[in-house]
Amino acid sequence: MLVLSRKKNETIMIGDDILITLVESSNGVAKIGIEAPRNVKVYRKEVYDAIQEENRAAAAAPGTLDFGSMELPTLGGDAARKGPSLPGVKKPGTGGKRS
Amino acid sequence: MLVETTRFGALEIDEKDIFRMTSPLLGFPGLERYFMKDHGGGSPFVWLQSVEDAELAFVILDPILFKPDYEVHLTRGDVDELEIESEDDARVFTLVVVPGGDAKKMTANLQAPLVVNLKRQLAKQVVLNDPDLPIKYPIFGS
Numbered sequence: 001m002l003v004l005s006r007k008k009n010e011t012i013m014i015g016d017d018i019l020i021t022l023v024e025s026s027n028g029v030a031k032i033g034i035e036a037p038r039n040v041k042v043y044r045k046e047v048y049d050a051i052q053e054e055n056r057a058a059a060a061a062p063g064t065l066d067f068g069s070m071e072l073p074t075l076g077g078d079a080a081r082k083g084p085s086l087p088g089v090k091k092p093g094t095g096g097k098r099s
Numbered sequence: 100m101l102v103e104t105t106r107f108g109a110l111e112i113d114e115k116d117i118f119r120m121t122s123p124l125l126g127f128p129g130l131e132r133y134f135m136k137d138h139g140g141g142s143p144f145v146w147l148q149s150v151e152d153a154e155l156a157f158v159i160l161d162p163i164l165f166k167p168d169y170e171v172h173l174t175r176g177d178v179d180e181l182e183i184e185s186e187d188d189a190r191v192f193t194l195v196v197v198p199g200g201d202a203k204k205m206t207a208n209l210q211a212p213l214v215v216n217l218k219r220q221l222a223k224q225v226v227l228n229d230p231d232l233p234i235k236y237p238i239f240g241s
Contacts, residue, residue: 038174038175038176038179038180039176039179039180041122041176041226043226047210047226047230048125048226050210050234051125051126051208051210051211051224051226051234052125052126053126054194054196054208054211054234054235055124055125055126055127055157055194055208055211055224056126057196057198058157058158058194058195058196058208059127059155059156059157060196060197061156061157061158061195061196061197061200062106062197062200063105063106063107063146063156064106065138065144065158065197065200065202066202072143072164072165072238072239084170084171084172084173084186084189084191084212084214085170085171085172085173085186
């Protein structure tokens with residue numbers, strides 16, 4: 001691991017496009033600012049690891065599961081499907097502009 | 100095309116029904132092609148089956164069925180990666196864990212849902228930046 005020391009507001013560059021700045025550091029907690037291109041994913045590692053582990057647990061489901069008798073709390077046969085919300089994306093039929 | 104699966108045997112599926120993961124599911128690098136198969140029997144559960152690994156399949160479920168107030172906010176990066184042009188193109192699923200094969204204890208990962216672009220047949224697991232969203236949300240309540 002490359003270890004570099006930074007004072008507050010100093011920055012590290014990774015490659016040409018990724019900037020890591022020490023925004024603040026106090027009480028053993030460092031606030032780290034990250035600027036990266038949109039296609040570069042940034043994770044807290046413990047979250048990444050937990051999700052990876054959860055995915056692996058999910059992959060273990062046997063095909064013979066009996067779901068048929070399960071009552072789901074809000075079973076929505078007619079429930080309107082809610083899609084994710086998108087930043088500045090225009091809905092069809094409107095003349096919105098992308099932000 | 101014929102796809103081998105360990106749970107369901109050989110399945111005949113259409114190439115156009117195959118989703119491409121724009122980023123692989125965390126923990127399963129190198130696997131990009133999946134398709135969805137209803138569990139059937141009137142249940143809302145769906146299987147996400149890998150085309151490339153017969154053994155690999157996940158149970159996924161639309162979160163509106165058990166948590167209607169769950170909201171997924173995508174970043175511009177996610178929207179670009181999934182080539183989403185309209186909210187109507189996108190659907191959200193959660194990956195379900197069935198502990199010990201006991202369906203009554205199943206949990207959904209609300210921290211990292213599967214977002215799908217139905218129009219372009221693209222999908223990715225989006226890690227939301229909300230530490231309050233549980234990774235193991237009990238679908239049938241605790």
